[in-house]
Each structure stands twice: as structure tokens, then as C-alpha cells.
Amino acid sequence: xxxxxxxxxxxxxxxxxxxxxxxxxxxxxxxxxxxxxxxxxxxxxxxxxxxxxxxxxxxxxxxxxxxxxxxxxxxxxxxxxxxxxxxxxxxxxxxxxxxxxxxxxxxxxxxxxxxxxxxxxxxxxxxxxxxxxxxxxxxxxxxxxxxxxxxxxxxxxxxxxxxxxxxxxxxxxxxxxxxxxxxxxxxxxxxxxxxxxxxxxxxxxxxxxxxxxxxxxxxxxxxxxxxxxxxxxxxxxxxxxxxxxxxxxxxxxxxxxxxxxxxxxxxxxxxxxxxxxxxxxxxxxxxxxxxxxxxxxxxxxxxxxxxxxxxxxxxxxxxxxxxxxxxxxxxxxxxxxxxxxxxxxxxxxxxxxxxxxxxxxxxxxxxxxxxxxxxxxxxxxxxxxxxxxxxxxxxxxxxxxxxxxxxxxxxxxxxxxxxxxxxxxxxxxxxxxxxxxxxxxxxxxxxxxxxxxxxxxxxxxxxxxxxxxxxxxxxxxxxxxxxxxxxxxxxxxxxxxxxxxxxxxxxxxxxxxxxxxxxxxxxxxxxxxxxxxxxxxxxxxxxxxxxxxxxxxxxxxxxxxxxxxxxxxxxxxxxxxxxxxxxxxxxxxxxxxxxxxxxxxxxxxxxxxxxxxxxxxxxxxxxxxxxxxxxxxxxxxxxxxxxxxxxxxxxxxxxxxxxxxxxxxxxxxxxxxxxxxxxxxxxxxxxxxxxx
Ligand code: ZOZ
Numbered sequence: 045x046x047x048x049x050x051x052x053x054x055x056x057x058x059x060x061x062x063x064x065x066x067x068x069x070x071x072x073x074x075x076x077x078x079x080x081x082x083x084x085x086x087x088x089x090x091x092x093x094x095x096x097x098x099x100x101x102x103x104x105x106x107x108x109x110x111x112x113x114x115x116x117x118x119x120x121x122x123x124x125x126x127x128x129x130x131x132x133x134x135x136x137x138x139x140x141x142x143x144x145x146x147x148x149x150x151x152x153x154x155x156x157x158x159x160x161x162x163x164x165x166x167x168x169x170x171x172x173x174x175x176x177x178x179x180x181x182x183x184x185x186x187x188x189x190x191x192x193x194x195x196x197x198x199x200x201x202x203x204x205x206x207x208x209x210x211x212x213x214x215x216x217x218x219x220x221x222x223x224x225x226x227x228x229x230x231x232x233x234x235x236x237x238x239x240x241x242x243x244x245x246x247x248x249x250x251x252x253x254x255x256x257x258x259x260x261x262x263x264x265x266x267x268x269x270x271x272x273x274x275x276x277x278x279x280x281x282x283x284x285x286x287x288x289x290x291x292x293x294x295x296x297x298x299x300x301x302x303x304x305x306x307x308x309x310x311x312x313x314x315x316x317x318x319x320x321x322x323x324x325x326x327x328x329x330x331x332x333x334x335x336x337x338x339x340x341x342x343x344x345x346x347x348x349x350x351x352x353x354x355x356x357x358x359x360x361x362x363x364x365x366x367x368x369x370x371x372x373x374x375x376x377x378x379x380x381x382x383x384x385x386x387x388x389x390x391x392x393x394x395x396x397x398x399x400x401x402x403x404x405x406x407x408x409x410x411x412x413x414x415x416x417x418x419x420x421x422x423x424x425x426x427x428x429x430x431x432x433x434x435x436x437x438x439x440x441x442x443x444x445x446x447x448x449x450x451x452x453x454x455x456x457x458x459x460x461x462x463x464x465x466x467x468x469x470x471x472x473x474x475x476x477x478x479x480x481x482x483x484x485x486x487x488x489x490x491x492x493x494x495x496x497x498x499x500x501x502x503x504x505x506x507x508x509x510x511x512x513x514x515x516x517x518x519x520x521x522x523x524x525x526x527x528x529x530x531x532x533x534x535x536x537x538x539x540x541x542x543x544x545x546x547x548x549x550x551x552x553x554x555x556x557x558x559x560x561x562x563x564x565x566x567x568x569x570x571x572x573x574x575x576x577x578x579x580x581x582x583x584x585x586x587x588x589x590x591x592x593x594x595x596x597x598x599x600x601x602x603x604x605x606x607x608x609x610x611x612x613x614x615x616x617x618x619x620x621x622x623x624x625x626x627x628x629x630x631x632x633x634x635x636x637x638x639x640x641x642x643x644x645x646x647x648x649x650x651x652x653x654x655x656x657x658x659x660x661x662x663x664x665x666x667x668x669x670x671x672x673x674x675x676x677x678x679x680x681x682x683x684x685x686x687x688x689x690x691x692x693x694x695x696x697x698x699x700x701x702x703x704x705x706x707x708x709x710x711x712x713x714x715x716x717x718x719x720x721x722x723x724x725x726x727x728x729x730x731x732x733x734x735x736x
């Protein structure tokens with residue numbers, strides 16, 4: 045007998061409690077225990093009401109996601125829920141914390157639902173590439189109506205208690221201890237003040253036009269995704285008798301379960317959580333309430349905005365009063381934007397502004413707990429600033445740099461406290477992008493690393509632990525695969541074809557459109573910096589440099605690879621001329637590339653450098669690279685991340701590809717030893733994550 049579920053008899057009430065920490069996932073043990081307890085309660089003549097509730101922090105968070113991909117072990121949830129709907133004794137569900145997915149489906153199979161406290165409910169299956177497979181698509185519309193059910197199921201959003209009550213998903217919202225509420229509600233069922241009814245018996249009509257519109261909408265919103273359409277198809281069956289509708293739902297659920305998108309999306313779910321598993325997780329983070337930020341440019345202002353939105357006090361530093369005022373204004377307009385987007389209440393904005401101080405005097409940082417330096421990317425500038433911070437800041441202050449590629453060990457060595465120095469690499473716009481690379485230098489103390497992770501959690505960001513190298517995890521890999529795009533242009537593809545092909549693969553934006561957005565001067569400066577170290581054997585395309593030298597810096601100058609004077613931006617006609625000239629200088633006869641070839645070369649280049657990042661120990665595991673690209677670079681979530689995608693191809697196929705490409709460019713295309721070993725041994729990146 046499993047102890048994930050218990051039956052307790054109190055008077056004439058049968059209390060069934062879910063107790064499967066941490067989130068009461070509906071694992072096999074929970075399902076088995078639930079079925080057993082339900083049958084015992086149903087057979088007990090002394091029980092006239094059965095009340096379900098959850099122990100710990102939630103009712104039930106849904107199916108145990110780790111079981112997906114394996115053969116489901118009976119009893120499956122739909123069978124138990126249908127049985128629950130049939131038994132003569134009324135069953136009520138008392139929900140606290142969350143009731144998500146299969147958790148809400150259990151509640152929908154009960155004859156009344158009572159929410160407790162700050163409860164949230166939802167059917168988030170679509171975010172995992174599946175659909176509610178335990179009656180959710182059939183019972184939610186019976187309670188909430190078709191339009192509301194379509195909206196909640198195709199977005200997967202979490203719904204707060206008061207809204208759930210209004211929608212009819214809950215019958216009552218109350219306060220108290222879930223067990224006590226369960227006993228009280230059972231009494232109300234007995235005396236008739238809490239009405240009960242069988243949801244599966246409620247009649248509902250389906251408007252075919254509404255269904256057609258919903259299908260068109262989900263396809264327009266997420267053309268790559270498979271499961272939203274299947275959700276609508278399942279909901280469309282809800283006017284049939286419940287069992288018939290559930291059979292249709294089950295078949296569609298199985299379709300989704302077998303799809304690669306399901307595997308990718310679930311991998312992404314775990315990637316977001318796996319990154320927190322760092323060697324320093326047991327260290328105690330230092331207290332951070334007051335943050336000093338050096339630099340009021342786009343990055344510094346974005347970081348300041350993120351800190352203010354998280355309730356921290358911020359002191360902004362700039363070299364002169366004019367720059368300081370510009371930075372302050374950027375922060376205030378970022379906060380206004382957050383209010384407009386509904387991310388912040390107007391009162392909270394005023395309160396955040398009151399927590400912002402600005403100064404041109406670095407000595408004002410004497411009392412801050414954490415400094416984030418976001419000044420000019422120049423080693424001399426950073427060393428000078430960190431030498432000053434060392435003299436100014438209180439003992440124990442964390443000294444962080446937001447550098448994108450500079451050597452943090454050298455920056456740390458400029459201070460007498462290298463243990464307090466760390467990289468906190470934000471992504472622009474820093475108050476919106478979810479990724480934070482926490483770059484651990486040679487001598488960074490464990491509690492300083494833990495502080496970086498605690499800060500990320502406070503800012504609601506996904507932190508990834510990275511080691512020191514040029515570009516850390518993300519930008520190092522980007523620098524490499526970006527060259528593959530330039531080589532494709534040199535050899536015959538156009539920037540628009542490459543962007544379109546990669547957006548077709550699912551990237552949020554192709555590389556040239558992304559360049560135009562961030563500004564072509566940034567890459568130009570980086571290439572100039574790296575030029576002295578460029579190996580002789582490396583092919584070099586001058587196209588990007590010539591575009592920048594023509595004064596075309598992307599959106600900020602109105603022209604880049606594209607002409608931003610109109611929308612959607614057409615190709616800049618001047619770029620084709622530059623490309624032709626450079627091809628002629630290289631003696632290249634342009635050839636055509638298919639979109640698939642473009643994607644293969646670009647993605648293979650990415651996987652190659654990512655493998656080296658693992659070999660060098662810059663990323664802890666492949667899954668950390670997946671999270672980096674999912675949360676910082678617009679990699680399609682449903683593909684799970686570059687390393688998960690690499691596993692779908694297999695190491696052998698990748699090695700063969702690289703060897704083929706190497707026939708033309710043996711310097712750029714080299715097989716990383718780790719990938720060759722994986723191909724020889726038949727292993728995967730998932731094995732390196734410890735998931736194998
Ligand atoms: O964890 C948050 C959350 O949102 N979890 C996912 C909820 C969800 O998506 N539920 C729907 C699942 S799909 C489903 O339910 C379909 C279904 O029944 C179909 C059945 C049909 C069968 C037909 C057969 C033919 C949550 C809001 C719950 C909690 O957030 P927190 O921030 O408090 O905590 P986390 O996220 O750090 O989580 C704590 C640990 O729990 C793990 N976990 C969470 N949800 C899980 C889960 N593990 C397995 N299954 C779940 N549903 C999570 O990974 C984390 O683990 P550690 O190891 O990182 O600590």
C-alpha cells in the first residue's frame with residue numbers, strides 16, 4: 045500500500061489526502077494510492093461524503109512529468125477520474141496551492157470544487173507539448189463554457205482563485221487549513237448548502253464557427269506548434285457523451301505524447317530547473333538589499349530597472365551629470381513601459397522610483413551590498429574601476445562585472461579581494477530577458493556564486509553557471525556559429541534567405557535581423573579587437589565590416605542588412621553590391637543553398653562549439669547550454685535547446701556532416717574529440733546530463 049495517498053475517516057466523511065512531496069505530482073504511487081482509497085471509501089457504508097485535499101504546499105501539480113515517454117502504468121488518471129464520477133458517494137475537491145493539469149482534472153471529476161487561500165488552477169499541458177488527457181478538454185468547457193475553455197487550454201495559463209470562481213471552475217473560495225475546510229465542506233454537502241453535480245452530465249453545445257476561428261488563431265499565433273491545434277480538436281468533441289469525447293481526447297493526447305515537440309518542451313521545463321543545481325548550492329548567499337550600478341547606458345539602465353522591479357534599492361553611477369540624467373530617464377521610461385505591459389502596478393512604480401538614487405561620485409558606493417559594473421567594455425577601464433571599488437566598498441560587498449567577454453580573473457586580480465569578484469552577465473534588454481550568466485572566476489567564493497543565483501531568483505531570471513573564457517557560454521558559441529552564417533553569404537546565400545530559413549526552423553529571429561537590432565558596430569568592434577589573434581588558416585568574410593564601414597549600423601541608423609525605413613523591412617539594396625565585391629575578391633563562384641542546408645550548417649556549427657564549451661568545463665552540463673540558448677538567444681523552446689536538438693540527430697550523423705563540410709574548410713570544420721567519442725560509443729548529451 046502506497047503512503048502517497050491516505051484515507052482518514054472522520055465521522056461520516058472520508059478524507060482522501062494526497063501526500064507526494066514536493067508538489068504532489070500524480071506519479072504511479074499517487075494514482076495507485078488514490079484508486080485504492082477511493083474504492084475503500086466508496087465501499088464503506090459509514091462514509092456519505094468523500095473529500096479530497098492535498099498535504100504540503102499544493103493539491104496536485106499534475107501528472108508526474110518524468111513518467112512521460114515511458115509506458116504508462118495502470119491505473120491511469122482518466123480511469124480513476126471516470127470511476128470517481130460514477131460512484132454513488134458524492135466526492136468534493138478542496139484545492140489549495142496549485143491544481144494544475146491532471147490535478148485540476150481530478151477536481152473537475154469531483155462533484156464540487158472549493159478553492160482555499162491563494163489557489164491557482166490551470167491546464168498547462170499545452171506548454172509541455174501535450175493536451176489535458178484526463179478529461180480536461182471535456183469537463184472544463186462544461187463548467188466554464190467553450191470560449192473560456194479554449195482560451196485557458198490553448199494558453200495553459202494559471203488562473204487565480206477569484207477568476208476561477210467567476211469562470212465556474214470553482215464553486216466556492218474560502219480561507220483555512222485544507223483538512224479543516226474539507227471537513228466543513230463535507231458538512232455543507234450533507235446539509236445541502238454546497239450543491240453537488242456530476243460535471244460529465246452537463247450538456248454543452250459546440251459552435252463549429254468558434255472552433256474554426258480558434259484553430260485559425262492558434263495556428264497564426266504559433267505556426268510551429270502541434271499541440272494547440274490538437275487541444276482545439278479535443279475540445280470540439282465536448283458535445284458528445286463524456287466517455288466518447290474522452291476517447292477522442294485520449295487518441296489526440298497519445299499523438300502529442302509521441303511528438304518530438306513534447307520531448308523538447310519537457311526538456312526545456314527541466315532545463316529551467318536543472319541550472320540551479322550548482323556545486324555551490326549549499327553555500328549561504330550574502331544579503332543583498334542595496335545595489336550600486338556603474339553605467340547608465342542601455343545595459344546599466346536595464347539592470348537597474350530589473351533590480352528596482354524586484355524591490356531592491358539602486359544607486360546609479362555615471363561619469364558626469366548629463367550621462368547620469370540620461371540613465372535615470374531611461375530607467376524611468378523602462379518602469380513606465382513595465383506599467384504599460386501590466387508587469388507593474390502604478391503605485392509600485394512610484395515606490396520603485398523612490399528607491400532609485402543617482403550619483404557621479406563612486407565613493408557613494410561605500411554602503412552597497414553588491415556592485416554591478418556595466419561600464420565601457422575595455423580592460424583598462426574595468427581595472428581602474430575595480431581598483432577604486434576595492435578601496436571604497438565595505439567588506440563583504442560583492443563586486444560584479446557585466447562584461448560580455450573580458451577576463452574576469454584579471455579584473456579580480458586588480459582587487460585585494462578576488463573572492464568577492466564575479467561576472468553577472470545580463471542580456472539586453474536586461475529588465476526583460478530571462479537569462480543571467482553567473483561567471484565564476486578562479487577565486488570566486490562559493491557564497492558569492494550563491495549570491496549571484498539568489499539575485500537571479502529575486503529578479504525572476506534563469507541563472508546559468510559559466511566559467512571564464514572569451515564570451516563565456518553564450519557569446520562564445522554565438523561567435524563561432526555566426527561565422528557559419530557569414531560563410532554561407534560568402535558562398536552564395538543571401539542574408540534574407542538565411543534569416544528566413546532559420547526563422548522557419550523556429551529561431552525567434554535570424555542572425556542578420558538580430559544583428560540589425562543590436563547594432564552592427566558591436567560586432568565590428570569585437571572583430572577588430574580579435575583581429576590580431578585571428579589564425580592565418582581562418583576564412584574571413586569582410587562583408588559585415590564593409591557594411592558597418594558604410595555607416596549602416598542596423599536599426600539605429602535606419603539601414604543595416606535591411607532598410608528599416610519601411611515595415612516589414614526589405615533587404616538593403618546596397619548590401620548585395622558589397623557581397624558581390626567580396627565574393628569576387630575571394631574568387632568565389634556563388635552557389636545555391638537549400639533552406640535545409642543552411643539550417644544544417646548553422647546548427648552543426650553551433651553544436652560543435654557548444655561541445656567544446658563542455659569539453660573545456662565552461663558549462664557544467666549540456667543542459668546548461670540548452671537553458672542559455674532558450675532563455676537568452678531565442679532558441680525555439682519546442683526544440684528543447686541546441687544539445688537536446690543535437691541528440692535528435694545523433695553524434696554519428698553530426699560527425700559525418702562535419703567531415704563532409706571539412707572537405708572545403710578543414711580549419712573551421714573540426715570534429716570535437718568529445719563528439720567523436722560519443723559517436724564511437726553511441727552515447728548522447730542527455731547521458732552527460734545524467735538523464736540517460
Ligand atoms: O513546478 C511548478 C509547475 O508548474 N509544475 C508543472 C505543472 C504542470 O505542468 N502540470 C501539468 C502536468 S501534465 C498533466 O498533468 C497531464 C496529465 O495529467 C495527463 C494524464 C493523462 C494520462 C493519459 C494516459 C494515456 C509548480 C507550480 C507546481 C511548483 O513551482 P515551484 O516553483 O514551487 O517549484 P519547482 O517548479 O521548482 O518544482 C519543485 C520540484 O518539483 C518538480 N516538479 C514540478 N512539477 C512536476 C515536477 N516533477 C514531476 N512532475 C511534475 N508535474 C520540479 O522539477 C522540481 O524538482 P527539483 O528536482 O528541480 O527540485
